Amino acid sequence: MSIVSGRRGAGSSACLPRRRSGRPRPWLWFAPVVVLLLTVTLYPTALVVWISVQKTRYYAIEGFVGLANYAAVLSSAEFLQLSRNSLIYVLSTLAVVLPVGLVSALLMQSLGRLGIALRVALLVPWTLSMAVVGVFWLWILNPSYGLIRFGLESIGVEPGLMLGDPGLALWLMVLVTAWWSFSYAMVMMSAAVQSVPRELHEAVSIDGGGRFASFVHVTWPHIAPTLGSTALALSIVYLTLITLIIVLTGGGPIGTTSTWSFAVFRSTVQSVDISPAAVLSVVVLVVNLALGYGYIRWTGRVSA
């Protein structure tokens, strides 16, 4: 913060302001953040695209191969499974989180102080790290001593291996992710619901409309854009989530919970041939940029 504390008094009256002060140099103010983003974000982004078209051995680059890596990765059975898992995971979690978030936001509306207190309690999971969330649920879902097993057995259901069950693991991951993130959707929807002008509801009831009509004609059109932007923001979160998978399943059993992002992490730390991981990175990058672009357009941060 040397710029803020420096130049006390001395010479500051030399360049008196006419309209705006003596010729500001905006690029100087932007320089630190630009340098930071160039080195940490933009250069590596270019580098990963470049690596994805190289032949590699471990981490060493051995020459340009065009789109050969893409052809190999995108046509592999593993990629098909990763894509399927990623898609099911993101869409199913949204299908749980958005309705639950919306309904709880609507219910919260009428509760006043109680609602505010409960909202804080409901937001606690969202502040927890993926590692903590994973550890809590690993314990609850433990196939020998877990609370869920106890609950299911007491109503006569045999729970089996749960996270170790290839047919079940991905769905349990959806459940845990929904638990962690639905309150984000709830907060967003609450803010949207509160922004609906009261007069509009009154107008509907004067016209003889009930609460349902009020929701369909007033609330819904107001909150639908927020529902869309929340869905996009959460898709990005889910698509890039890794730690929860590491803790809960390690991508297994037999690859049923591996997503694109998890595969990128695994191949980065396992020092295998790195270019397939670069191809997957580019896939995640492109999908994310598309979702992010949609988000920016949708929330209107950039006009047309």
Added chain:
Amino acid sequence: MNTRGRMFSATAVVTLTALVLLPVVWALSTSFKNEVDAVEYPPSFIAAHATISNYVRVFTEPNFLHQLSNSVIYSVGAVLLALAVSVLAGYAASRFEFRGKDALMLVILGTSMVPSVALLVPTYIMLRQLGLLDSVVVIIVISAARLAPQTVWFMKNFIDAVPIDIEEAAMIDGASRPQIVGRLVLPLIRPGIAATAILGLITVWNDYITVVVFAPDLGRRTLQVALVNQVFDSMGISWSYLMAFAIVSCLPVVLLFIASQRWFISGLTAGSVKG
């Protein structure tokens, strides 16, 4: 809304809250049990022999303080760095007109759409070649860059809301730009800075991937890394100890959140509700 409707809403939301908090309560309950009671089946909520020995073990574990201080250093360092670069850029974006400003701000926003997972491979290769793996500074810089795009936009929006007249008055009195920013603008946007800082602290504190990939050295571990490692401990998991460790590792952010939930929620919704 009528009383029946309110009763229904209250019951539904209270039930939902109880269900949502169940895993947390269960973890708390387990953390106060001894190792044998923890794996008792059928399970009971109240420990037969309640004990704080798991917490004592967490706090007296030889690496604990080191992991705690790493968590603090990374998150505080990253937030300070992100705020420093973002206040400057946000001020310039709000107050100066120049060619290419809109494009520049768009590129900054665009960088927030680049997911950190896509940069794992290239960043790892870069750091490996430069011999910069296991560096505290590198972890702070990477984390700060992750926070910076959003922080720049937040700062710009906060500063936009500060009336420009008072700045012009100060300028006529001979104050320099840096003085204006430091003494006039920053105090006025303090609530916004606090909200941004809290979101940033929680984000970096909770991060596992950045540290485990770019600073795998034992001495660089954070509480989050240590927590995940225990799950893979070949000696087998002690569930009661693991729960105590998990609770200790998230307690600072949960307390921070509860103490500042108003700011936290306004930070979450800032800019994402169309209206």
